[in-house]
Amino acid sequence: MTRHFTDIDDLSADELETVLDTAAELKSQVKRDEPHPLLERQTLGMVFEKPSSRTRLSFETGMTQLGGHAIFLGPDDIGLGEREPLADTARTLSGYVDCAMVRLFDHGDLEELAAHADVPIVNGLTDDAHPCQTLADLLTLRETVGFDAQVAWVGDGNNVAQSFVLGCALAGIDLTVATPEGYGIDERVLDRADEIGTAPDVTTDPEVAVAGRDAVYTDVWVSMGEEAERETKLAAFEESGFQVNADLLDDATVLHCLPAHRGEEITEDVLESDRAVVWQQAENRLHAQKGLLAFLLDAL
Numbered sequence: 001m002t003r004h005f006t007d008i009d010d011l012s013a014d015e016l017e018t019v020l021d022t023a024a025e026l027k028s029q030v031k032r033d034e035p036h037p038l039l040e041r042q043t044l045g046m047v048f049e050k051p052s053s054r055t056r057l058s059f060e061t062g063m064t065q066l067g068g069h070a071i072f073l074g075p076d077d078i079g080l081g082e083r084e085p086l087a088d089t090a091r092t093l094s095g096y097v098d099c100a101m102v103r104l105f106d107h108g109d110l111e112e113l114a115a116h117a118d119v120p121i122v123n124g125l126t127d128d129a130h131p132c133q134t135l136a137d138l139l140t141l142r143e144t145v146g147f148d149a150q151v152a153w154v155g156d157g158n159n160v161a162q163s164f165v166l167g168c169a170l171a172g173i174d175l176t177v178a179t180p181e182g183y184g185i186d187e188r189v190l191d192r193a194d195e196i197g198t199a200p201d202v203t204t205d206p207e208v209a210v211a212g213r214d215a216v217y218t219d220v221w222v223s224m225g226e227e228a229e230r231e232t233k234l235a236a237f238e239e240s241g242f243q244v245n246a247d248l249l250d251d252a253t254v255l256h257c258l259p260a261h262r263g264e265e266i267t268e269d270v271l272e273s274d275r276a277v278v279w280q281q282a283e284n285r286l287h288a289q290k291g292l293l294a295f296l297l298d299a300l
Helices: 013-032 054-064 087-094 108-116 131-144 159-171 189-194 208-211 228-237 278-295
Strands: 043-048 069-073 099-103 122-125 148-152 174-178 200-201 215-218 253-256
Touching: 013 159, 043 054, 043 189, 054 069, 054 099, 054 122, 054 148, 054 278, 087 108, 099 108, 099 278, 108 122, 108 148, 108 208, 122 131, 131 159, 131 215, 131 253, 131 278, 148 159, 159 174, 174 189, 174 208, 253 278
Parallel strands: 043 069, 043 099, 099 122, 148 174, 148 215, 174 200, 215 253
Antiparallel strands: none
């Protein structure tokens, strides 16, 4: 049966541990300049509706390091859902590539592709979820503060936050989520977190969320596709004190999935401080995704 990765909870807790263990081992091999051609002569198709830097770079580089090949298909190349039905695209991809990573707007389109594909479909981001980022987040937490740490999410209840909530539930991480009123995590995600582990504590007070926490994670307040809501969202977050700055923090480790809007959700001095592990986190996209691809393609 074809395994897809539409969100982080497509993995069990044991499978998540396997992917992270593999990622850590592959990362150590890179540091030692040791080749690991686990996916030799295999091809990853990369379908993009949304722009990307880290996603494309990490997947393309990852396939090269794994001995395989990646093909980029941008909006003008494939015209997803316009030139032919999504089901036809999924069947066509299945005849050419060994795995497909898709970065889309509509999560339903991702599910439609997965329903008709005979090769693994990997969610490189949708408006609802960003599970590949969560893999990198968890790898970074494991390397820094450990899974016994207490962690806070401060900011928008966006796609990154929602996958992170599920990832923390799978990993057994004590998580508190702080969002302004009206910008919280989807109730269905909170219910799912409770099913697979423990749902996070939820608050609208960022000071309550970060108190005594070992790590604090934030992301942009205005995601791609929300530009029309920019002024409304900025006002809601600024007035509620959601900026991650020196006044809000004690000595917690700071995470951010990037790109960062300095002076909005996080200040320059915090982002550039020793407490921030954002560049380690960004690099870990590469290693975590290699672990995932090796797992999905039975190369372990």
